Amino acid sequence: MKILENLFHIIYYGKSCDLNSENMEIEEIMKADKAIILELLRKMLLIRRFEEKIIDVYSVQDMKTPVHLYIGQEAIACGVCVHLKNDDYVFSTHRSHGHCLAKGTPPSILYAEFYGRKSGCAKGKGGSMHLVDTERGIWGTTAIVGGGIPLGIGTALASKMKRDNKVTVVFFGDGAADEGTLQESLNFVSLKKLPVIFVCENNFYATNSHLRARRATDDIIRQAQACSINSLQVNGNNVMDVYNAAKNAVDMARDSGEASFIECKTYRWMEHVGPNYDYIKGCRPQSELDEWIKNCPIEHHKDFTKSMGIITEDDFVDMINIIDAEIETAIAFAKESAFPDTKELFEDVLFNNI
Amino acid sequence: MPWTKVFLNNKELDNDGVNKGLRSISYKEALKEAHNLMMDKDERVFIMGEGVDDPGGVFGSTVGLCDKFGRDRVMDIPLAENGMTGVAIGAAIAGMKPIFVHMRMDFLPMCMDQIINHAAKWYYMSGGRVNVNIVIRSIIGRGWGSAAQHSQAIHGLFVHIPGLKVVMPATPYDAKGLLISALEDGNPVMFVEHRWLYDSIGYVPNDIYTVPIGKGVVRRQGKDVTVVAISHMIYEAMLAAKELQNEGVDVEIIDPRSIKPLDEGLIFESIRKTGRLVIADVGGKMVGVGAEIASRVYEDMYGFLKGPVRRIGLPDVPTPCSSVLEKAYYPDYKDIVNSIKTLLS
Numbered sequence: 053m054k055i056l057e058n059l060f061h062i063i064y065y066g067k068s069c070d071l072n073s074e075n076m077e078i079e080e081i082m083k084a085d086k087a088i089i090l091e092l093l094r095k096m097l098l099i100r101r102f103e104e105k106i107i108d109v110y111s112v113q114d115m116k117t118p119v120h121l122y123i124g125q126e127a128i129a130c131g132v133c134v135h136l137k138n139d140d141y142v143f144s145t146h147r148s149h150g151h152c153l154a155k156g157t158p159p160s161i162l163y164a165e166f167y168g169r170k171s172g173c174a175k176g177k178g179g180s181m182h183l184v185d186t187e188r189g190i191w192g193t194t195a196i197v198g199g200g201i202p203l204g205i206g207t208a209l210a211s212k213m214k215r216d217n218k219v220t221v222v223f224f225g226d227g228a229a230d231e232g233t234l235q236e237s238l239n240f241v242s243l244k245k246l247p248v249i250f251v252c253e254n255n256f257y258a259t260n261s262h263l264r265a266r267r268a269t270d271d272i273i274r275q276a277q278a279c280s281i282n283s284l285q286v287n288g289n290n291v292m293d294v295y296n297a298a299k300n301a302v303d304m305a306r307d308s309g310e311a312s313f314i315e316c317k318t319y320r321w322m323e324h325v326g327p328n329y330d331y332i333k334g335c336r337p338q339s340e341l342d343e344w345i346k347n348c349p350i351e352h353h354k355d356f357t358k359s360m361g362i363i364t365e366d367d368f369v370d371m372i373n374i375i376d377a378e379i380e381t382a383i384a385f386a387k388e389s390a391f392p393d394t395k396e397l398f399e400d401v402l403f404n405n406i
Numbered sequence: 407m408p409w410t411k412v413f414l415n416n417k418e419l420d421n422d423g424v425n426k427g428l429r430s431i432s433y434k435e436a437l438k439e440a441h442n443l444m445m446d447k448d449e450r451v452f453i454m455g456e457g458v459d460d461p462g463g464v465f466g467s468t469v470g471l472c473d474k475f476g477r478d479r480v481m482d483i484p485l486a487e488n489g490m491t492g493v494a495i496g497a498a499i500a501g502m503k504p505i506f507v508h509m510r511m512d513f514l515p516m517c518m519d520q521i522i523n524h525a526a527k528w529y530y531m532s533g534g535r536v537n538v539n540i541v542i543r544s545i546i547g548r549g550w551g552s553a554a555q556h557s558q559a560i561h562g563l564f565v566h567i568p569g570l571k572v573v574m575p576a577t578p579y580d581a582k583g584l585l586i587s588a589l590e591d592g593n594p595v596m597f598v599e600h601r602w603l604y605d606s607i608g609y610v611p612n613d614i615y616t617v618p619i620g621k622g623v624v625r626r627q628g629k630d631v632t633v634v635a636i637s638h639m640i641y642e643a644m645l646a647a648k649e650l651q652n653e654g655v656d657v658e659i660i661d662p663r664s665i666k667p668l669d670e671g672l673i674f675e676s677i678r679k680t681g682r683l684v685i686a687d688v689g690g691k692m693v694g695v696g697a698e699i700a701s702r703v704y705e706d707m708y709g710f711l712k713g714p715v716r717r718i719g720l721p722d723v724p725t726p727c728s729s730v731l732e733k734a735y736y737p738d739y740k741d742i743v744n745s746i747k748t749l750l751s
């Protein structure tokens with residue numbers, strides 16, 4: 053518990069609360085590293101518990117929005133977003149809960165949006181597929197597959213023109229890689245040299261369609277290579293691998309305005325949309341899911357964190373309890389929030405309502 | 407005619423003593439049957455679309471077809487809507503008869519270039535030498551917070567384009583018959599379905615038959631007011647007619663089935679009788695199908711009108727997510743009732 057407390061202290065107050073150490077500098081660095089390792093675990097758990105809560109409540113049928121759960125893919129959002137500044141841009145997809153949470157969006161305004169409340173991040177207008185949090189770099193989310201990719205190239209272009217030193221991350225799936233928007237964007241980025249990081253979450257399926265039904269190879273990275281964009285394939289279920297790849301990519305984008313492409317191999321555990329497993333409906337083999345569950349990104353990172361002596365099992369349980377309490381508060385906030393007034397249907401159609 | 411009957415629910419069908427013994431199936435089953443029969447009959451017919459071979463089978467409308475016909479003829483495709491539409495058009499140019507399926511109408515904007523600039527104009531641009539026999543199915547979504555990008559009804563956009571046909575079947579009988587007609591038509595046909603119709607039931611013959619594109623049907627005879635209702639709004643119109651019957655108002659309901667070409671003769675004939683028109687569309691009112699019908703009626707039937715034409719449709723607002731806003735967004739039978747009452751008062 054001592055280490056955990058101290059590391060939390062570092063994360064939240066920016067300094068250690070343990071000042072007895074002789075060799076301060078190394079000690080601090082090690083602690084900072086440990087703090088990041090721990091923060092990655094905490095964020096992944098937050099996303100997991102956030103979505104498991106959706107599974108819990110969904111059958112009540114008052115969360116009236118289609119939910120595309122991210123369970124199984126948490127390492128990617130967390131390993132990437134931890135490198136981003138608050139106002140760096142993130143573009144995501146229909147499956148965006150994890151990206152928002154990793155970027156720091158409070159669970160409360162997400163749940164409120166899912167419940168169609170006025171206090172939701174899009175005032176109940178958008179729902180789970182159209183999340184927005186401009187304070188944290190999320191300037192809208194599209195549910196048209198591939199639609200967000202060029203938007204992210206556009207913000208990167210603006211950053212270059214404005215010299216604001218921001219970077220953009222575009223998250224998208226293997227399905228989106230089928231779309232012309234990806235190839236068109238890659239070409240433009242290689243032409244213009246823009247500060248953007250393409251993060252392809254290759255979970256092998258687009259709805260129930262396997263990658264092999266849609267392309268002749270498993271490797272999407274080749275598309276980026278063909279445009280001479282710095283590219284890398286990583287195990288998307290290993291958060292430290294994602295972290296390291298993203299660190300280089302973000303540094304490169306920020307320091308020299310160079311783009312990168314990271315393909316993360318991963319797996320979505322739940323059905324394409326909704327709170328259930330889909331092997332029951334015959335969409336995918338259960339054995340495949342079982343293999344990937346064994347390869348759980350959170351379990352994997354938890355083991356790593358334990359082996360580093362950063363936490364104990366008790367610490368882990370404490371961490372879950374803290375997160376669960378946060379989630380309960382967020383759900384309560386959402387459910388207590390008011391619905392929009394029906395006249396709001398006609399608001400926000402045009403800028404300034406002109 | 408049993409085939410033109412609209413049933414609001416299973417109970418109504420059970421109580422329909424006259425036609426006992428006729429087979430009734432759902433809209434989605436009727437669609438599947440049309441695919442099945444036509445693929446049996448004509449090797450050139452094939453289906454392509456995202457997820458057409460998956461266990462759900464486009465909400466049940468293609469279920470099991472890939473087991474029977476194989477994945478070459480029931481073809482899952484990459485998520486590349488515009489390019490794939492071009493591929494389908496090319497196949498049609500070469501004599502195939504593709505059915506391109508979109509689970510949501512909202513994905514059609516991805517294909518606008520190929521549909522509008524290519525499919526629609528190919529025949530004309532080639533001086534009538536090369537036609538494009540393609541059917542593009544798409545489904546209008548609704549409800550459960552589907553929101554702005556998963557519930558659009560943009561059929562009106564296609565009506566605007568010369569060279570396209572647009573059909574919107576509301577019953578299982580029409581779904582099957584119009585799909586078969588569309589496949590035999592020789593032109594690009596936009597085949598627009600509505601998710602809320604998928605479980606509706608009605609009488610459907612087992613064999614191949616056609617419903618002529620461009621011919622509407624009277625769903626209910628009446629003398630006081632004409633309601634032209636499109637797609638799912640037929641069911642709302644039937645409910646409205648029921649309610650108004652108790653108040654002594656006799657509503658005639660016309661289902662154009664095809665909105666391009668439009669059976670304006672049938673609509674005009676009805677207006678000659680009733681002198682009043684309400685148009686109920688599943689799409690937006692703004693420059694929509696209702697606007698087109700209304701202006702044709704004003705142009706040609708002005709002398710017969712006893713009051714202004716009234717339109718019911720979506721407000722000029724994207725679809726909201728929140729259930730309370732959804733409720734305010736979608737018109738239903740009550741709006742039709744009110745509209746008719748205003749017209750009569």
Ligand SMILES: Cc1ncc(C[n+]2csc(CCOP(=O)(O)OP(=O)(O)O)c2C)c(N)n1
Pocket residue numbers: 146147195196197198224225226227228229255257258259320324456485487513516
């Ligand atoms: C242009 C477009 N085509 C089809 C769809 C329907 N659709 C929604 S999500 C999806 C699969 C996307 O797969 P992928 O990009 O791999 O993301 P994942 O769902 O695996 O996160 C499809 C086909 C859509 N929303 N937009």
